[in-house]
Amino acid sequence: MNTIVKNNHCAPANRLWFDDFFTREVERLFTGNPANSSVTPGANVWEDEKQLSLELALPGIKKEDVKIKLDNGVLNISAEQVKETEDKAKNYIRKEFGKVSYSRSFKVNEKHFKVDGITATMENGVLLVTLPKQVEEKKESQFIQVK
Numbered sequence: 001m002n003t004i005v006k007n008n009h010c011a012p013a014n015r016l017w018f019d020d021f022f023t024r025e026v027e028r029l030f031t032g033n034p035a036n037s038s039v040t041p042g043a044n045v046w047e048d049e050k051q052l053s054l055e056l057a058l059p060g061i062k063k064e065d066v067k068i069k070l071d072n073g074v075l076n077i078s079a080e081q082v083k084e085t086e087d088k089a090k091n092y093i094r095k096e097f098g099k100v101s102y103s104r105s106f107k108v109n110e111k112h113f114k115v116d117g118i119t120a121t122m123e124n125g126v127l128l129v130t131l132p133k134q135v136e137e138k139k140e141s142q143f144i145q146v147k
Contacts, residue, residue, distance in 0.1 A: 054129040063122035078103045
C-alpha cells in the first residue's frame with residue numbers, strides 16, 4: 001500500500017514561504033510607502049562546455065532600465081520601473097502602483113570566464129546573460145632532452 005503525503009505550501013511550517021512573506025511585509029512597513037517594492041527576480045542558471053547562462057524574470061522592464069555590472073567577482077543585475085501617473089480626477093484612498101526595483105547578484109570566478117565577452121539580451125520580460133568560458137589551450141607534448 002502506498003502512502004500519499006500532502007504538501008501544503010501555504011502552511012507556516014514552510015520556512016521559505018514564511019520568511020519571504022515576513023521579510024517583504026516588514027520591509028514595506030519600515031519604508032512607509034507600499035508603492036515602493038523591491039523584488040528578487042526568479043532565475044534559471046545553466047552551463048554547457050562553452051558558456052554559463054543566467055536567465056532572469058523581469059516582467060514589465062525595458063532593456064534600457066536594466067543595469068549589469070561585474071565588480072570583484074560579483075555580477076550585479078538590477079532594474080527599476082517607475083510608474084508615474086497623475087490623475088487628479090481620482091480621489092485615491094490607497095495607491096500601490098509605483099516603483100518596483102529588481103536586484104540579484106551572482107558570484108563569478110572571473111578566471112573561468114571571458115569578461116569582455118559577456119552578453120545580455122532582453123525578450124518578453126526575460127533577461128538572458130551569457131558568460132563565455134575561457135578556452136584552455138592544449139599544449140602539444142614536448143620531449144625534454146636529458147643532458
